Amino acid sequence: MQDIVVGVLAIAVGALFCFRGYLAMRVIIPIWGAFVGFFVGAALVAALTDASFLTNLLGWIVGLLVAVLFGAIAYLYYEVSVMIVMASVGFTLGTTAMVALDVTWNWLIILVGVGVAVALAFLAIAADIPTVLLVVLTALAGSSVVVLGIMLLVGTAETAEFRTEIFVQEIDDQWWWYVIYAVLALAGIIAQIRMVENLRTSIRASWAEAGGKQIRKTP
Numbered sequence: 662m663q664d665i666v667v668g669v670l671a672i673a674v675g676a677l678f679c680f681r682g683y684l685a686m687r688v689i690i691p692i693w694g695a696f697v698g699f700f701v702g703a704a705l706v707a708a709l710t711d712a713s714f715l716t717n718l719l720g721w722i723v724g725l726l727v728a729v730l731f732g733a734i735a736y737l738y739y740e741v742s743v744m745i746v747m748a749s750v751g752f753t754l755g756t757t758a759m760v761a762l763d764v765t766w767n768w769l770i771i772l773v774g775v776g777v778a779v780a781l782a783f784l785a786i787a788a789d790i791p792t793v794l795l796v797v798l799t800a801l802a803g804s805s806v807v808v809l810g811i812m813l814l815v816g817t818a819e820t821a822e823f824r825t826e827i828f829v830q831e832i833d834d835q836w837w838w839y840v841i842y843a844v845l846a847l848a849g850i851i852a853q854i855r856m857v858e859n860l861r862t863s864i865r866a867s868w869a870e871a872g873g874k875q876i877r878k879t880p
Contacts, residue, residue: 663716664813667820670696671810675803679849682799690746691736696806697749698731699724744782750802751781757805757842793854800849808842 674696677689703724710717735742755777781798812818817835 664816664818664820668810668813671806671813673810675806675808675810677803678799679803679807679845680800680852682795682803682849682853690742691732693749694735694742694745695728695732697745699728701731702727747781747784747798748778750798751778753802753805754798796853797850800853801846804842804845804849807845808838811841812838 674692678693681689682693701724703720705727706712706717706720706723710719712720731745735745752774755774756771759773809818813820817838
């Protein structure tokens with residue numbers, strides 16, 4: 662049952678992020694933040710209790726609480742929201758790359774994911790990155806989450822396997838998941854680009870135009 666719930670949630674949020682990540686950032690970024698918060702909270706409980714992912718009630722409770730927290734703070738200010746988004750996108754892309762390279766060492770997968778997360782979060786705060794970068798990154802990260810959701814629904818993967826090398830082996834043995842991922846990512850990029858008026862506009866400026874607040878005002 663938990664695989665179905667997480668799978669449906671992953672497909673819904675991933676699709677929104679993939680095809681509308683930039684276009685409705687004031688709404689979708691908090692949703693993505695809540696989704697990330699849920700996984701962070703549940704993963705933290707799994708790590709501290711040495712249990713499988715979402716196999717106990719505490720994991721669900723903490724996951725939901727962190728989801729509300731992340732979603733709320735992601736809605737408030739540009740700097741906070743973009744840091745959460747870029748860090749989570751970086752982690753998703755970093756771990757996805759490691760899985761694609763057939764790396765089965767969990768510690769290395771996590772380490773690379775955290776490294777890419779920190780790099781993108783720093784870049785997002787230090788520089789006014791262009792809209793086109795957000796379009797590409799949201800499409801890539803969203804498609805990865807959609808593929809994960811589909812795998813959970815069809816039984817190819819289980820949430821209990823997230824912290825084991827079995828998850829990596831399942832993907833490695835079935836190459837068509839990479840094809841689905843590539844098609845979704847490309848479709849997401851094209852769909853967003855077709856509806857973006859100015860790809861050179863910075864993400865900060867777009868956030869301000871959508872009515873979002875900022876901690877540091879642009880000059």
